[in-house]
Amino acid sequence: MAKYLLLKHYRGAPSAVNDVPMEKWTPEEISAHIQYMNDFAARLEKTGEYVDGQALAPEGTWVRFDGEGRPPVTDGPFAETKDLIAGWMVLDVDSYERAVELAGELSAAPGAGGKPIHEWLELRPFLTATPNATDECHNGG
Amino acid sequence: MDETLLRSLIPGVLGILVRRGADFAAAEDAVQDALVEALRVWPADPPRDPKGWLVTAAWRKFLDASRADAARRRREDLVDDQPAPGPVSGVDDTLRLYFLCAHPSLTPSSAVALTLRAVGGLTTRQIADAYLVPEATMAQRISRAKRTVGAVRFDQPGDVGTVLRVLYLVFNEGYSGDVDLAAEAIRLTRQLAAAVDHPEVAGLLALMLLHHARRDARTGADGSLVPLAEQDRGRWDTEMIGSGVAILQAALARDRLGEFQAQAAIAALHADARTVAETDWVQIVEWYDELAKLTDSPVVLLNRAVAVGEADGARAGLAELGRLDAALPRYAAVAAYLHERDGDLDTAARLYAEAAHKATTIAERDHLTRQAARLNNR
Numbered sequence: 193m194a195k196y197l198l199l200k201h202y203r204g205a206p207s208a209v210n211d212v213p214m215e216k217w218t219p220e221e222i223s224a225h226i227q228y229m230n231d232f233a234a235r236l237e238k239t240g241e242y243v244d245g246q247a248l249a250p251e252g253t254w255v256r257f258d259g260e261g262r263p264p265v266t267d268g269p270f271a272e273t274k275d276l277i278a279g280w281m282v283l284d285v286d287s288y289e290r291a292v293e294l295a296g297e298l299s300a301a302p303g304a305g306g307k308p309i310h311e312w313l314e315l316r317p318f319l320t321a322t323p324n325a326t327d328e329c330h331n332g333g
Numbered sequence: 334m335d336e337t338l339l340r341s342l343i344p345g346v347l348g349i350l351v352r353r354g355a356d357f358a359a360a361e362d363a364v365q366d367a368l369v370e371a372l373r374v375w376p377a378d379p380p381r382d383p384k385g386w387l388v389t390a391a392w393r394k395f396l397d398a399s400r401a402d403a404a405r406r407r408r409e410d411l412v413d414d415q416p417a418p419g420p421v422s423g424v425d426d427t428l429r430l431y432f433l434c435a436h437p438s439l440t441p442s443s444a445v446a447l448t449l450r451a452v453g454g455l456t457t458r459q460i461a462d463a464y465l466v467p468e469a470t471m472a473q474r475i476s477r478a479k480r481t482v483g484a485v486r487f488d489q490p491g492d493v494g495t496v497l498r499v500l501y502l503v504f505n506e507g508y509s510g511d512v513d514l515a516a517e518a519i520r521l522t523r524q525l526a527a528a529v530d531h532p533e534v535a536g537l538l539a540l541m542l543l544h545h546a547r548r549d550a551r552t553g554a555d556g557s558l559v560p561l562a563e564q565d566r567g568r569w570d571t572e573m574i575g576s577g578v579a580i581l582q583a584a585l586a587r588d589r590l591g592e593f594q595a596q597a598a599i600a601a602l603h604a605d606a607r608t609v610a611e612t613d614w615v616q617i618v619e620w621y622d623e624l625a626k627l628t629d630s631p632v633v634l635l636n637r638a639v640a641v642g643e644a645d646g647a648r649a650g651l652a653e654l655g656r657l658d659a660a661l662p663r664y665a666a667v668a669a670y671l672h673e674r675d676g677d678l679d680t681a682a683r684l685y686a687e688a689a690h691k692a693t694t695i696a697e698r699d700h701l702t703r704q705a706a707r708l709n710n711r
Contacts, residue, residue, distance in 0.1 A: 193442045193464070193502070240443070240474025243466050284466050286440045319695045 195243060196283045196291040198298065199314035202250050204275030209310030210303045217304050225309075228301040236283065236294070247279035282318075291315055339371060339383070340454030341524065346387045347451060348426020355395050357433065358479040361451050363395035368454060427452075428528045432491025435499040436482050443478035444499045445506075449514075450475055453521055459512045493529065497537050497593065500525070504541050515545055535584035536594030542577030543600035546570040557703075558696040562609045574604045595624040614644035635661050639670070647674035665691060666701060673708070682708035 214222065236242035254268040281298070285291050295315045303309035343364060350360035367390035371383075380386035434448040449455045449463075461471035504518035522538045550568040553559055581597045599620045606612040621637035634657055642650020650671045657664065669684035685705035692698035 193445070193506070195465075237470060238473050238477075240446075240466075240470050240477060242470050284442070284464070284470070286442050317693070319693060319698060321695055 193284065193286060194288070194291075195318040196285065197316045197318065198281040198283060198291075198295055199316065200278040200280070201312070201314065202276040202278040205312040205314065208303070208312065210305070210307050212304035214303075221302065221304060221306060224302045224306060229298070232298055232301075233281065241283050241285050241290075241294070243282035243284050245279070245281035248277055250276060250278070252276075288317075336372075337520065339368070339375075341520070342384050342387055343368065343454035344427040344430045344452045344524070345384060346391055348430055349388055350391055350395060352426060353392070356483065358476075358483055359395060359398060360391075361479060363391045363398060365450070365456070366394040367391035368456075427524065429491075431496045431525055431528075433482055433485060435491065435496040436485055437492070437495055438481050438485070439478055441499070441502055443474055443481065445502050446471060446474045447478040447482070448499050448521070449503065449517070452524075453517055455512060455517070463506065463512050463514050493531050493534065496525065497533060501537060515541070515548070519545060532584040532587045532589045533591040533593050535580050536591055536597050539577045539581035539584065540593050540597035540600055542573050542580070543597060543604050546573035546577065546604065552696070556696065558700040560700070561603060566607060569604065577601065578604070590623065590627070592624065592627045595620055595627060599624070612643070614640055618644050631657060631661055632663075635664060635667055639667055642671050642674065647671045651675065662691070662693070663688070669701075669704065678708050678711065
């Protein structure tokens with residue numbers, strides 16, 4: 193009963209084992225890949241471990257405050273940015289081990305040649321909002 | 334209408350349906366349907382005998398569903414076989430239901446969800462809200478749990494320890510959503526305590542009450558975490574503390590010590606102290622020693638090191654800490670605190686920052702970050 197964010201990167205993750213850019217796959221390979229991802233999400237819904245999942249466009253814009261009364265400054269996208277998130281899935285599972293198992297399964301999605309991509313996925317635990325009732329800190333922690 | 338009273342009738346009604354021959358999953362669906370109908374009908378037309386009303390309504394729902402089913406003939410036979418209506422003791426059924434919902438074949442999250450729905454009478458939406466997952470996800474979790482226990486015989490005795498662990502999980506989940514899960518866990522544990530005579534059930538109930546009594550004081554107005562030493566003890570619920578202590582003392586008198594009783598004893602010693610300085614740390618260390626004999630949890634030893642630090646000084650606490658695995662959760666936080674007490678503020682600041690990095694809750698992370706900032710800006 194802990195939530196994990198599974199991050200898929202366009203860029204920034206260590207290279208996959210089957211590292212062929214998607215635009216060089218065959219259309220059937222792309223369909224098989226997408227089907228795998230959809231089936232994975234559907235199965236997690238059935239097991240009651242699915243919370244949310246979305247894909248992100250590769251193009252993004254950086255925005256920051258530029259002072260009172262002025263419109264925000266926009267810039268980018270920066271070609272040199274190392275890390276670029278492609279999408280996420282939020283899981284709610286019984287243990288860290290289960291989260292790792294599921295991430296491993298998603299990483300095995302088929303890619304070029306119909307073989308698993310072995311891509312690196314980032315797994316991050318959610319911080320929970322409230323402390324455990326019994327973790328009362330009678331000290332620094 | 335008193336929704337809590339209504340929900341407290343659920344396990345008894347469900348138990349009656351199952352004993353009349355309904356399979357667990359179908360009975361549970363029927364009771365939920367009857368519950369929804371009660372919420373609709375009762376405000377205008379309250380029944381004289383709420384439980385009887387629910388049994389009748391749920392049984393009718395069950396029969397309607399069964400008739401629509403492929404196994405129609407076989408199930409309709411049950412109508413002829415059904416026992417004559419009359420007063421039934423709900424106690425045994427309720428107890429069996431607790432055991433079924435905490436069955437070891439279920440994962441912890443499934444056991445929690447099923448318990449909240451079948452024993453607690455919460456709707457799927459309420460449970461989903463409390464756990465911050467979509468309703469469809471929770472519905473699937475509950476159906477899977479019902480399928481898993483579908484083959485379990487309803488009359489098998491269960492292990493009280495498993496039930497207590499599930500209730501403790503519910504309690505610790507806290508209070509997001511519109512249902513207060515901590516209060517719900519207390520209600521269910523009270524119900525269990527009324528149905529089964531077991532010192533650890535009393536121990537868990539006492540522990541929950543003692544923690545719950547301090548809840549308001551544990552967070553500041555902005556949601557920040559207030560450590561025990563800085564809490565406004567005037568905001569503790571003394572009535573609830575008194576009730577927890579009384580339950581604990583009765584349990585301890587039976588001389589069958591268990592993990593929850595020992596934890597409750599430690600909580601009671603904290604709750605008993607009118608000021609921080611009055612805290613009986615020597616006795617707390619003794620209870621941690623008892624607790625360490627009952628469980629192999631290294632977290633107990635970590636908390637024990639804190640207590641030793643208070644009882645015998647920071648150096649003694651650090652010596653105890655040095656014997657433990659530094660990879661333990663909250664190890665850095667404890668080390669930071671003891672180093673600060675020992676006067677080594679640079680080390681303490683570094684360790685607070687490290688502990689903040691490893692914190693698993695937002696409130697804890699913010700609190701530890703503030704501690705590090707306080708020492709870095711002295």
